[in-house]
Each structure stands twice: as structure tokens, then as C-alpha cells.
Amino acid sequence: MPVSFAADVKNELCRKKMRSACCQKAECYGMLLMGRTFQESGISLTTESSAAAQRIAQMTAELTAAILSTRTVLRRASHPASVVSVDDERDRARILDFFGHTGREVTLRLNRANLENECCPASFLRGAFLTCGTVVNPTKDYRLEFVVPRMHLSRDLTALLGELPVAVQPGVSQRKGAYVVYIKGADRVSDLLTLMGAPKAAMEVIQMKMLREMRNQVNRQTNFETANLGKTASAAARQIQALQRLLDMGLGLQALPENLRELARLRYENPELSLRELGEKLTPPLSRSGVNHRLQRVTELAEKLCRRAE
Numbered sequence: 001m002p003v004s005f006a007a008d009v010k011n012e013l014c015r016k017k018m019r020s021a022c023c024q025k026a027e028c029y030g031m032l033l034m035g036r037t038f039q040e041s042g043i044s045l046t047t048e049s050s051a052a053a054q055r056i057a058q059m060t061a062e063l064t065a066a067i068l069s070t071r072t073v074l075r076r077a078s079h080p081a082s083v084v085s086v087d088d089e090r091d092r093a094r095i096l097d098f099f100g101h102t103g104r105e106v107t108l109r110l111n112r113a114n115l116e117n118e119c120c121p122a123s124f125l126r127g128a129f130l131t132c133g134t135v136v137n138p139t140k141d142y143r144l145e146f147v148v149p150r151m152h153l154s155r156d157l158t159a160l161l162g163e164l165p166v167a168v169q170p171g172v173s174q175r176k177g178a179y180v181v182y183i184k185g186a187d188r189v190s191d192l193l194t195l196m197g198a199p200k201a202a203m204e205v206i207q208m209k210m211l212r213e214m215r216n217q218v219n220r221q222t223n224f225e226t227a228n229l230g231k232t233a234s235a236a237a238r239q240i241q242a243l244q245r246l247l248d249m250g251l252g253l254q255a256l257p258e259n260l261r262e263l264a265r266l267r268y269e270n271p272e273l274s275l276r277e278l279g280e281k282l283t284p285p286l287s288r289s290g291v292n293h294r295l296q297r298v299t300e301l302a303e304k305l306c307r308r309a310e
Contacts, residue, residue: 005201014055031052034149045131056127068086110160126196135193138205148181154181161192169185245303276291
């Protein structure tokens with residue numbers, strides 16, 4: 001089964017090395033806080049990324065000495081997922097205390113004390129994305145989401161995103177009982193991916209945006225040229241038709257003024273030539289606009305002469 005773009009992004013994020021203990025704490029906090037449960041009675045999260053499951057288990061053990069268990073379930077048909085949980089009550093208490101929570105909060109909120117330095121919000125967002133985030137394949141759309149299980153946490157996450165050094169302009173919607181904090185637009189998604197530590201994925205988004213813009217430009221140019229060709233062909237057909245009627249009625253091209261005869265003959269004998277090419281064949285040569293103006297006169301005069309002769 002092919003790996004999705006979102007899975008590739010999570011694999012890239014999981015390869016990022018921790019530069020400082022504060023960022024390791026912030027990322028681990030983001031993964032646990034945004035999981036399915038983060039309270040005294042249970043701490044657990046579900047992820048389709050085996051790399052993310054392994055990363056959170058390792059981080060939590062290093063920071064708190066707590067042990068996390070992992071089991072595999074089928075979240076959707078043929079989509080295995082890892083359920084990571086803290087089974088021991090004392091381990092849960094240790095983790096909650098480490099991050100400044102009691103586990104008995106009526107309303108679970110983001111504890112900013114875990115984001116000690118300016119570098120920590122990016123690490124927290126990386127952890128949150130690994131647990132509850134996804135990103136649409138840039139061949140289809142430019143959208144990154146965090147599916148947050150609690151309303152106040154979604155508000156805290158939105159506020160944090162709004163404070164970043166890059167303007168990502170987060171929005172919030174509801175879907176199936178969850179709160180979806182989303183980022184739209186190639187540049188914003190790319191900026192956030194870069195900030196979280198996925199520059200390769202960010203580059204793919206920008207490359208796809210550039211490719212789409214190039215294709216759109218080519219399509220617009222092609223449509224423009226096609227429309228112009230259609231107009232040119234229609235005009236040429238009208239010109240040829242008027243001249244043919246002039247000949248069929250026995251009037252001939254000599255019925256036209258002398259300064260138009262050469263151009264009328266060239267147009268009649270070369271219906272495929274463009275206005276510029278016709279102008280180059282005249283003696284002396286004539287500009288495209290000059291040829292267009294004269295051909296309009298040729299057509300009008302030819303049609304007028306034919307009406308008189310009928």
C-alpha cells in the first residue's frame with residue numbers, strides 16, 4: 001500500500017533530532033496532551049504512524065521514566081494504527097505532575113509553562129501534529145489540520161498558532177464531535193511544515209504550487225491563443241468568402257481599388273497565412289495592424305460590390 005503524503009511528513013518529523021531538553025519536553029507534551037485521554041484515569045493516544053508511536057514511548061521514558069505500552073488495532077479497513085497508553089497509575093501520576101497537571105481538571109488547557117523558550121512552540125506543534133495532525137497531498141489541495149478532541153484545547157492551539165513568527169492564519173471548524181484547527185494555502189502550510197521540522201515536505205508543497213501556477217499560465221496562454229486563432233480563422237473565412245463571391249459574379253479583383261488588390265490576391269491565394277505573414281509579402285511590407293485594417297476594407301467593399309451586382 002503506498003504511503004500517503006501525511007505519513008511521509010510524520011516520518012520526516014520523527015527523524016528530527018532534539019537540540020535541547022526544553023524542546024524534547026515541549027514535543028512530548030504536545031503528543032500526550034493532544035491524545036485521546038490525558039487525565040488521572042488514563043493517558044493514551046492513537047496514531048497510524050509507527051514512528052510516532054515509538055518516538056512518544058521513547059521520549060516519555062527518557063523524561064519521566066514512565067513506561068508506555070503499544071498495541072496495534074485496525075482503525076479503518078486495512079489501516080493499522082498504534083494505541084499508545086500508560087497503564088500504570090503511578091506512571092500516569094508521574095507524567096501529569098511532570099507537565100504541571102493534576103489529571104482531575106474539569107477543563108483541560110494548555111500549560112504554557114511547558115513551553116519554556118522561544119524554540120518550544122515549534123516543538124509542541126510538532127508533537128501535536130504527530131498525534132492529531134494531517135496534511136492533504138499538495139496535488140489535491142493545500143490544507144493542514146489538527147483534529148483536537150476538546151474545545152478549549154482547540155482554542156489554546158489556535159491562539160498559539162496565531163503567535164508564531166510566521167503568519168499561518170488558523171481557522172477552526174467542527175467535524176464529528178471534534179474541533180478541527182486548520183491552515184489553508186500553500187505558503188502558510190509550507191511555512192508551518194518548515195517551522196515544525198519538515199523542510200522536505202514544505203519544499204514539495206511549494207514545488208507543487210509552482211507547477212500548478214505554470215500549468216495554469218500555459219492553459220491561459222493556450223486558451224488565449226486558441227481564441228485568437230478562432231477569431232483569425234473566422235475573419236479569414238469571411239474575407240475568402242467575400243472575394244470568392246466577387247469572382248463568381250464575374251467582377252474579379254480588379255473591381256477593388258488598386259491599393260487593395262495586391263493584398264486581396266495574397267489573402268485569396270494564401271488563406272492560411274497570418275496577418276503578419278501577409279504584411280511581409282506586400283511591397284512595401286505592411287504592419288499587422290495595417291494589414292488588418294486593409295482586409296476589413298477589402299471585405300466590406302467586396303460585400304458591397306456583390307450586393308450591388310445582385
